[in-house]
Amino acid sequence: MPRPLCSLSLDLDDMWTYLKTHGDAWQDYPSYLATVVPRVLKLLAERDLRITWFIVGRDASDPRHQAVLRSIADAGHEIGNHSFHHEPWLHLYSESQIEEELARAEDAIESATGVRPEGFRGPGYSFSPTLLAVLARRGYRYDCSTFPSFLGPLARMYYFATARGLSAEEKRQRSQLFGKLSEGFRPLHPYHWNTAAGPLIEIPVTTMPVFRVPMHLSYLLFLAGFSRPLARAYFRATLALCRATGTEPSFLLHPLDFLGSDDTDRLSFFPAMKHPSTEKVAFAAEVLDTLAGRFSVVPMGEHASAVAARQTAALVPAS
Secondary structure: OOOOEEEEEEEEOOHHHHHHHHOOOOOOOOOOHHHHHHHHHHHHHHOOOOOEEEEOHHHHOOOOOHHHHHHHHHOOOEEEEOOOOOOOOHHHOOHHHHHHHHHHHHHHHHHHHOOOOOEEOOHHHOOOHHHHHHHHHOOOOEEOOOOOOOOHHHHHHHHHHHOOOOOHHHHHHOOOOOOOHHHHHOOOOOEEEEEOOEEEEEOOOOEOOOOOOEOOHHHHHHHHOOOHHHHHHHHHHHHHHHHHHOOOOEEEEOHHHHOOOOOOOOOOOOOOOOOOHHHHHHHHHHHHHHHHHHOEEEOHHHHHHHHHHHOOOOEEEOO
16 A cells, blocks of 8 residues: 655745844845755755745845755756745735735746746745635645644744834734634645635645644754654654544745754744754754655645545635
């Protein structure tokens, strides 16, 4: 019997996107892509893994990054759209703003990588019925912006406790960061959105079945900061629950999972950024090996194709 699928993706958020969301100075567009991309590509190549990289259009339009972004596609990885401006309040955009945001990102990403994206993830898991309809109309095969967890409000409280000097307008924009409590009730299994422009496959970012707490690598690194055995046990238990419930995981990586205190001191507010990069990369390698030992790891697009072929996913109103 073939092993169940697990889609693997990385949201390639550059340093400036974290600083911008946090309210820090970011207008000089500081970057670590030249450091993190080769580091992750090497780790994946050693394990013969192909994943989906969600790229920000603003980064793709910057001449500094085009060679390193092209190297991702040249290595055989899938390329996805992560918006142009990387604003986690994308759900506040009008339809015309969403059209422009997607079109600019598509053009920039294709120019940098040679690939036009067919999948989308909203920054900060932001989405709206309007966004989903525009994605379907523009020919996207899948979206993966939902994060079924009850911890969104707690994450938002932590964010506002650590963010600096936000204006009233910035606080309004960020008022729905990380989603509402009700997000925890969304399906974990892939399904089809029933949008105004037709159906669109949704592959949620997987959280622990039943309990709906995060399982992505950033969260595991956070737990590992207290106890590596605890983090390992938590991850193994989550994967066991996925197998028991028939959940094919969609496992999420972030650049900061592969960067450490020896790479930059500007992101010390982010969990696990006080640890050296060698320690974090070694733990990431262990997690990927565990994942690949239990599931067939594929890019998001391959997972979406499998969902489409089954034609058994539920049809959910876009709301």
